[in-house]
Amino acid sequence: MLGTEPQVIEAFVESGQARIVFWPVLNHGDPSVYATLTAECVARQDGAAFWEVHQFLFENQIDLWRADRDYFIDAAVQAGVDEAAFTACYDGGDALAHVMELDRIRRERGIYNQPVFDVNGQLFQGSQSFGTFSNVIENALSP
Amino acid sequence: MRRLYPLFLILFLGACAPAGEGPASPGALPATQAPATTTPTAPVVTATATRLPAETQAPDDVASASPSPTTVPATTTNPSPSPTSSPARAGHTAEGAYYLGDPAAPVTIIDYSDFM
Numbered sequence: 001m002l003g004t005e006p007q008v009i010e011a012f013v014e015s016g017q018a019r020i021v022f023w024p025v026l027n028h029g030d031p032s033v034y035a036t037l038t039a040e041c042v043a044r045q046d047g048a049a050f051w052e053v054h055q056f057l058f059e060n061q062i063d064l065w066r067a068d069r070d071y072f073i074d075a076a077v078q079a080g081v082d083e084a085a086f087t088a089c090y091d092g093g094d095a096l097a098h099v100m101e102l103d104r105i106r107r108e109r110g111i112y113n114q115p116v117f118d119v120n121g122q123l124f125q126g127s128q129s130f131g132t133f134s135n136v137i138e139n140a141l142s143p
Numbered sequence: 144m145r146r147l148y149p150l151f152l153i154l155f156l157g158a159c160a161p162a163g164e165g166p167a168s169p170g171a172l173p174a175t176q177a178p179a180t181t182t183p184t185a186p187v188v189t190a191t192a193t194r195l196p197a198e199t200q201a202p203d204d205v206a207s208a209s210p211s212p213t214t215v216p217a218t219t220t221n222p223s224p225s226p227t228s229s230p231a232r233a234g235h236t237a238e239g240a241y242y243l244g245d246p247a248a249p250v251t252i253i254d255y256s257d258f259m
Contacts, residue, residue, distance in 0.1 A: 005254075009243065012250065013231045019244025021236060021253045028259035035258035043241050047233035050241045057258045064259060098239055105238060111255045118253040133252070140250045 004130045011130075012137050022054060025114040026103040031064045036099045038072040041089035045081040053079045 005020070012018035024039075026032040035057050043050035056075055057064065063071070069090070076086045089095045117124040119136045231243045240253075 008252070009231065013244040013248075016245040016248055018250035018252055019231075019242050019246060019248040021240050021242040021251060023240045023253050023255045025255050025257040027257050032257050032259045039241075039258070043235070047235070047241065051233060051243055054241075054258075061259060102238065102240055106255055114255055114257045116255040118251075118255070120250055137250050137252075 004128065004133060007130045008133050008137075011134065017141055018137055022050075023106055023111075024099060024102050025106055025111065025116075026099070027114055031067065033096070033099065034067070034069075034072060035064050037090060037096055038076055040095045040099050041086050042076050042079050042081050044089055044095065045085055046079075049079040049081055 008018070008020065013020055022039075024032075024036040026036060039050055039053050039057065042053045053075060056079070072090065073083060073087060076090075077083050113125065115127060117128060117133075119133070120140045122136065122140075124132070124136075232245060233241065233243050234246060235241050242251075
């Protein structure tokens with residue numbers, strides 16, 4: 001949702017008509033796990049910074065295949081969170097267990113691919129245009 | 144005097160024979176000289192070669208956190224998240240998934256995505 005997310009946020013989220021939930025899908029091994037763990041540990045310090053790192057990770061998807069612990073620490077620090085607290089979270093098991101639990105729940109819900117969008121219970125497989133999101137959200141908002 | 148010629152001859156031959164068999168305790172020489180033929184420069188080359196992998200094993204902490212098996216810090220670029228300031232509220236669901244927006248908004252979009 002990298003391309004259309006800013007448009008959806010600007011048009012519907014900031015106006016209070018919609019909220020967007022990011023649910024992690026860990027389908028690509030360690031890179032998926034540790035990128036998501038990074039976002040989780042940033043969010044535990046600053047919920048708003050989560051969305052900055054979320055954007056950054058999607059924009060630098062290619063680099064994530066070779067990213068190491070230092071790379072993720074740098075990303076977190078650049079997002080403005082405390083490095084020591086972040087590394088404690090990153091190296092500790094609690095946040096990792098939480099990320100894995102979210103991944104388990106999405107499987108339980110029958111979500112096996114990515115991306116999948118659930119708009120008030122209506123599922124859409126694959127990337128969608130802003131027009132599609134707009135129509136579906138407008139329909140959901142109409143009485 | 145002529146009777147002494149054979150005696151001189153025997154003594155002469157006797158003196159020559161021991162001279163040819165003289166070194167009865169050699170054998171050690173070839174053995175001690177053999178190592179001298181190996182060149183001492185060879186270990187120097189192997190020593191420098193073993194230092195190279197030592198530099199690539201820098202991220203020990205990676206193993207402790209067991210993230211990705213292929214970690215090459217030198218090739219990773221400097222991360223710099225671009226700030227996307229949004230007045231929308233940030234929070235998390237009961238399950239612990241993070242959201243942006245009004246928790247009471249009439250429409251909820253759940254984005255099931257992988258960062259990869």
